[in-house]
Amino acid sequence: MFEKIKLDYDFDSLEPFIDTHTLVLHYNKHYENYLNNLNKLLIKNNITYNNDISALLNELQKIKTNDIDDILFNLGGVLNHELYFKSISKKRTISDVLQHENENEFGSYENFVKLFSESANKLKGSGYTFLVINNKKLEIINMPNQVTPYLYGLIPLLCIDLWEHAYYINYENRKKDYIENFFNIIDFSSANDIFYKNKIV
Ligand SMILES: [Fe+2]
Missing domain, CATH: 1.10.287.990 (Fe,Mn superoxide dismutase (SOD) domain)
Structure with a gap:
């Protein structure tokens, strides 16, 4: 259960x-x-x-x-x-290791934010944008509806819910603003734990 x-x-x-x-x-x-x-x-x-x-x-x-x-x-x-x-809290913890990995995979934290936002804004309909471990590398992917990355052998580290129920009451059709504000409450502490359990460094 x-x-x-x-x-x-x-x-x-x-x-x-x-x-x-x-x-x-x-x-x-x-x-x-x-x-x-x-x-x-x-x-x-x-x-x-x-x-x-x-x-x-x-x-x-x-x-x-x-x-x-x-x-x-x-x-x-x-x-x-x-x-x-x-993936969200007021703490906004950013893992040193993940940040280090971000620098390797994405160039910088700022570029990670840019790529993650672009991916989220591209998603059509309901779904999620995930940061995942794919074959020992970090990757940003979109999944439709309620598909879990585990189904494809990927390990999800964090995600943003892009179903309208996640934002519509406050943001109405301004999905872009919801995505932008996600980075004011993003928290890597859980991602960090999952990352270490599936250690890829
Ligand atoms: Fe949801």
Whole structure:
């Protein structure tokens, strides 16, 4: 069973970049719905989950069920939202190592911001822009809907949620401003942990 992660910040702490109402709905409604749907589907299909995404994805590849599309959609919805909520805070931690890697891969932190923003602005419809580890290198990618990079053997480090529910109440159609403000609340501390666990330095 998946359990809801706790946020290590208050709902109103990301104002004015993410408004309180949006964050409350996002965490308590959208994320929770994915998680509840996923757990029901796992129970229905007798699938166990023991905190190991790779093992779960392996198991999903083996089982035959008509629910597979729904399971993958809701699994992506849970994993992507958990990563998003861990990618933002008021602390704005930037890992020295990741920054060092950024300099290698992207030239500079500023260029990383530019490339990540460009990628996010290019995404059509709903989805996410991710920073991932791809074959021991850092890469910026877009994924549609609730596709998780794990499905492609990539390790996601951080992401921005580009579904309209993530920003529309406050930003309306100004997605570009939402993306620009993401860098006022971006936090690499979780990305740093994942990075070290899959050490590529
Ligand atoms: Fe979302």
